[in-house]
Amino acid sequence: MLVAEGLTRRFGSLTVVDQLSFSVRKGEALGFLGPNGAGKTTTMRMLAGALGASAGRVLIEGKDLLRSSPRLRRNIGYMAELPPLYPEMTGREYLRFRGELKGLRGREAVREISRVASLTQVDGLLHRRIGKLSKGYRQRLALSDALVGDPGLLLLDEPTAGLDPNQILETRRLLRSLAENHALLVSTHILSEVEAICDRAVLIHQGRLVQSGTLKELKSARANSCLEIHVRSDLHELQDALLHSPWPKAEVEGSSLETPPLHRVSLPAENNELPVVVRYFVDKGFDIFHASLKSSALDEAFQFLTQSKHHSTSAENNMNLNADLGDQPSSEDGNHAG
Amino acid sequence: MQTSATSPPRKTGIMRGSFVIFKRELFSFWTTPLAWVLLTVFLGLQGGIFTSIVVHTIQQGSASPFGPLSAYFGQQSILLTISLLLLCPALTMRSFAEERKTLSIDLLLAAPIRSSSIVLGKYLAALATYLLIWLPTVLYALILRPTGTIDLGALLTSYFGLLLIGMSSLALGTLLSALAKSQLVALLLTIGVQFGLFVLGLGEYLLPDGPFRDLCAHLSLASMLEEISRGLLDSRRVIFHLSLTLWATYITTEMVESWRSSS
Numbered sequence: 001m002l003v004a005e006g007l008t009r010r011f012g013s014l015t016v017v018d019q020l021s022f023s024v025r026k027g028e029a030l031g032f033l034g035p036n037g038a039g040k041t042t043t044m045r046m047l048a049g050a051l052g053a054s055a056g057r058v059l060i061e062g063k064d065l066l067r068s069s070p071r072l073r074r075n076i077g078y079m080a081e082l083p084p085l086y087p088e089m090t091g092r093e094y095l096r097f098r099g100e101l102k103g104l105r106g107r108e109a110v111r112e113i114s115r116v117a118s119l120t121q122v123d124g125l126l127h128r129r130i131g132k133l134s135k136g137y138r139q140r141l142a143l144s145d146a147l148v149g150d151p152g153l154l155l156l157d158e159p160t161a162g163l164d165p166n167q168i169l170e171t172r173r174l175l176r177s178l179a180e181n182h183a184l185l186v187s188t189h190i191l192s193e194v195e196a197i198c199d200r201a202v203l204i205h206q207g208r209l210v211q212s213g214t215l216k217e218l219k220s221a222r223a224n225s226c227l228e229i230h231v232r233s234d235l236h237e238l239q240d241a242l243l244h245s246p247w248p249k250a251e252v253e254g255s256s257l258e259t260p261p262l263h264r265v266s267l268p269a270e271n272n273e274l275p276v277v278v279r280y281f282v283d284k285g286f287d288i289f290h291a292s293l294k295s296s297a298l299d300e301a302f303q304f305l306t307q308s309k310h311h312s313t314s315a316e317n318n319m320n321l322n323a324d325l326g327d328q329p330s331s332e333d334g335n336h337a338g
Numbered sequence: 339m340q341t342s343a344t345s346p347p348r349k350t351g352i353m354r355g356s357f358v359i360f361k362r363e364l365f366s367f368w369t370t371p372l373a374w375v376l377l378t379v380f381l382g383l384q385g386g387i388f389t390s391i392v393v394h395t396i397q398q399g400s401a402s403p404f405g406p407l408s409a410y411f412g413q414q415s416i417l418l419t420i421s422l423l424l425l426c427p428a429l430t431m432r433s434f435a436e437e438r439k440t441l442s443i444d445l446l447l448a449a450p451i452r453s454s455s456i457v458l459g460k461y462l463a464a465l466a467t468y469l470l471i472w473l474p475t476v477l478y479a480l481i482l483r484p485t486g487t488i489d490l491g492a493l494l495t496s497y498f499g500l501l502l503i504g505m506s507s508l509a510l511g512t513l514l515s516a517l518a519k520s521q522l523v524a525l526l527l528t529i530g531v532q533f534g535l536f537v538l539g540l541g542e543y544l545l546p547d548g549p550f551r552d553l554c555a556h557l558s559l560a561s562m563l564e565e566i567s568r569g570l571l572d573s574r575r576v577i578f579h580l581s582l583t584l585w586a587t588y589i590t591t592e593m594v595e596s597w598r599s600s601s
Contacts, residue, residue, distance in 0.1 A: 050444035052599045066599050073450035084442035086362075088369045100358040101449040145445075 001026045001075075001153050001183035002047065006056035009042050009207075016042050018207040019056070026152060029179035031194030031201035031215075032187040033302060039207040040187045041081050044157045047185070048078035060153060074102055077151040081158045081187075083142030087131030091122060091141050094130060095148060102149040116144040119174060121167075135162035143171070147178075154178065157187045172196045191302055203302065227267045227274055230290035231281060232260050241284050247277075262289065352458070355451030359459025360466070367429075367467045376428055377471050380421060387417050388478050405487035407479060411496040412567030419559060422503060423536060425471065427528035429464045430511025434594075435524040443597075453595040461512050461587060468504045472497070492569035499566030502579040503559065507532060509586035516593045535559065 002024040009017040017039040024030045034040045045051035047058055049065050058065040060072055085094060092113060099109040117123040120140040130138060139162045146154055159175065160168045175197050178184060186197055194201050195215060202212040211218055231238060235252070242250045247267040267277060278291050367373040388410055395406045411418065437443035446456050479493055511528040518524035539558030545551040555561060562575050 045444060045448075048444070048448040049598055050447040052597065070450045070452055073448060076448065078445075078448045080441065080444050082441075084440045084445065086366065086442065088366055089362075093365070097358065097362050098445075098449075100361075101355070101451055103354075103450070 001061060002185065003059040003062075004043075004047060004056070005059065007043060007046055007053050007058065008055040009039075009046060009051070010054040016207050017046070017053075017204075020204065020207070020209055021056075022202045022209070022212055024153070024183040024185050026183045027180060028200065029175065029184040029186060029198040031198035032185055032204070033189065033191070033194060033201050034204040035189060035302075038204050040189075040204065041157060043204070044078075044081075044155055044185075044187050048076055048080075048155050049073055050078070050080075074149060075152045077146035077148070077154045079142045079146040079154075079156045079159055081161070083138060083145075085130045085138055085142060085145075087129065090129055091117070091126040091133070091137075091144075094141065095126070095144060098145045099148050104149060112148055112150075116147040119147060120144045121170065136164060136167055139163055140167070140171070151182075153183045153185070155185050155187075158190075159186060159188075160190070160193060226293070227269050227277055228290075228292055229265050229267070229277060229281065229288055230262055231265055232258075232262045232287045232289060234260050235263065238263055238265070238286070241281070241286070245280060352452055352455050355455030356458040356462065358451070359446070359456055360463045363433075363460050363463030364466060367463065372428075372432070373467055373471070376425065380425055380471055381474055383417060383421050384475055388475075392482075405482075405489065407482060407488060407496070408492060408567040410478065410567075411500075412564045419536065419563065422500075422507070422559070423529065423532045426464075426468065426504060426507035427511050427525050427532065429467055430508055430515050430528060431521045431525040433460050433464065433512050433515040433524075434590075435515045435518045435521045438519055439521075447594070447598045453598065454591045456594055457512065457587060457591045461509060461590075464508045464512065465504060468508060469501070472500060472504075489569060492567065495569045495571050496566045499562060499571060499575075502576060503562070506579040506582040506586070509583040509590075513586040513590045513593075516590050 004020055004022050007017055007020040008015065020039075020043060022030070032040055032043070042051065046053050049058070052066070060068075060075055063072055065072060086097075089097070095113045095116065096109055099112055104112055113126070114123065117126055120143045122137060122140045122144055125133060125137055130141065133141065139159070143156070143159055146156060156175070160171050163171060172193065175184060175186065179197065179199075184197070186193065188194060198215065200212070200214050201218055203210045203218065238252060242248060242252070242265070247269055250265050250267040252263050252265050269277060274291060274293075278288060281288055391406045391409050395409075434443065437446065479488055482488055507528075510531060511524070514527040514531065515521075515524040518527055535557060536559050538554055539560055541554030542551060542558045542561060545554060556574060556578065562572075565572060565575075
């Protein structure tokens with residue numbers, strides 16, 4: 001449904017998005033992860049056709065978005081970050097306007113407005129001016145806008161920002177159900193959101209793809225570099241052994257009250273080093289009760305992947321920033337004229 | 339939970355897309371204070387000019403040999419020229435600058451319509467508002483009708499001339515609004531360019547005979563107002579204003595297209 005091929009966006013000599021490639025299929029929800037300023041919003045704008053790419057292309061159902069008729073954009077429902085709605089319009093007028101842009105008219109438009117408003121539960125407030133709505137309602141109205149015309153591809157930038165906990169759960173349920181027969185791309189830095197909605201995720205940092213795959217694969221990116229063993233021994237003996245081991249930065253945690261106590265040791269080592277680690281502690285006379293790759297939460301993987309990449313690219317990007325202070329993007333990471 | 343629409347949407351052609359944008363823009367003009375403030379200030383000013391011309395005509399005879407309406411539209415009314423120089427920039431300053439500032443332009447750029455539809459819709463809404471603001475001045479002709487001083491041909495030519503001036507000024511204003519990132523900058527840029535053209539036209543009275551003086555006369559807003567107030571319209575002026583309108587609209591469309599296409 002959506003293929004991004006080598007998507008790149010430069011503002012002057014500052015590269016905000018760099019050679020990004022990924023795809024989303026129909027019936028799939030893809031999480032688009034990255035820390036603030038990673039280039040998520042710029043990428044979403046390029047995917048929606050609101051911002052041109054400096055290089056690369058966006059394919060929607062196999063057709064190049066920029067070289068095809070604007071009608072191809074009917075297949076895209078785009079919800080921008082901090083939705084820029086028109087405050088002087090009522091919700092109904094706004095959705096009608098958006099429906100008409102997508103070719104809906106008359107009763108057909110009225111029916112569609114009722115359908116999307118009911119899905120996002122804004123139907124009770126469609127008569128009120130947008131400028132007087134709360135942030136949560138505006139957010140849900142923007143989601144309704146993305147759903148108008150039932151596009152096959154939904155691009156949602158921070159869809160639950162500003163919602164209360166009940167609304168967040170409702171929205172996640174809705175998005176999960178929409179993902180069954182749509183292609184869904186959810187840009188966020190809220191990791192629980194990705195876990196609740198998405199099947200796969202791509203992680204970007206400083207405009208570059210860091211990792212992509214299923215959530216399990218993403219989590220194992222952290223686990224691959226961390227082993228966990230359970231050792232029964234005196235704490236001082238264990239600490240001394242670790243200090244003279246190849247892994248002096250290993251962390252000891254969760255000691256039990258038994259005698260001798262059971263300790264959980266996390267070692268910064270690669271997956272294939274597991275036999276070496278086990279042999280080392282056995283040779284030192286420790287009893288090992290458990291040894292495995294450390295199971296990791298998505299937030300740990302996120303932190304690990306973005307922070308480890310940070311060191312390798314920050315110097316380079318600092319140079320770019322210094323050279324481009326006169327041409328910095330206006331919003332999070334993008335502007336219009338470039 | 340129903341999550342899919344029932345029937346496929348219809349086509350949105352260039353004109354249909356323009357009409358949707360046109361409606362929204364017109365709605366935005368008249369549901370916010372902008373158009374009402376402009377209408378009030380403009381009509382207050384025009385009413386003052388018209389009243390002073392009528393009082394002058396009653397007391398000392400017509401200020402123009404072609405009657406008081408000719409004096410109103412003609413160059414003797416410098417205030418009309420000044421209000422024209424301010425009205426059009428105020429109508430177009432928000433056009434793109436505001437949408438770019440609030441990022442709502444993204445919603446239009448991502449929409450399934452052509453860039454030309456976006457530009458045309460916004461431009462036509464500004465033009466329609468311009469005409470609606472001028473509409474009440476038709477009352478002046480109705481007021482003077484019993485005096486028998488109305489030349490219908492001159493009146494229609496005057497309004498046609500004002501339409502031409504409005505078309506080119508609004509097209510220029512829309513282009514400059516697309517260039518600027520704030521309403522204020524767009525307003526000042528458009529006033530600056532319009533005032534520059536106005537001053538250039540004054541060269542007609544200041545320069546010695548020659549091609550440059552002819553060029554100034556050709557561009558002169560004051561001369562055009564004087565001519566149309568007498569029912570005269572030089573085809574070269576028509577071509578100039580139509581060309582400026584088409585050029586500015588084309589460049590604006592190309593700019594909008596460049597935002598959404600590769601760079």
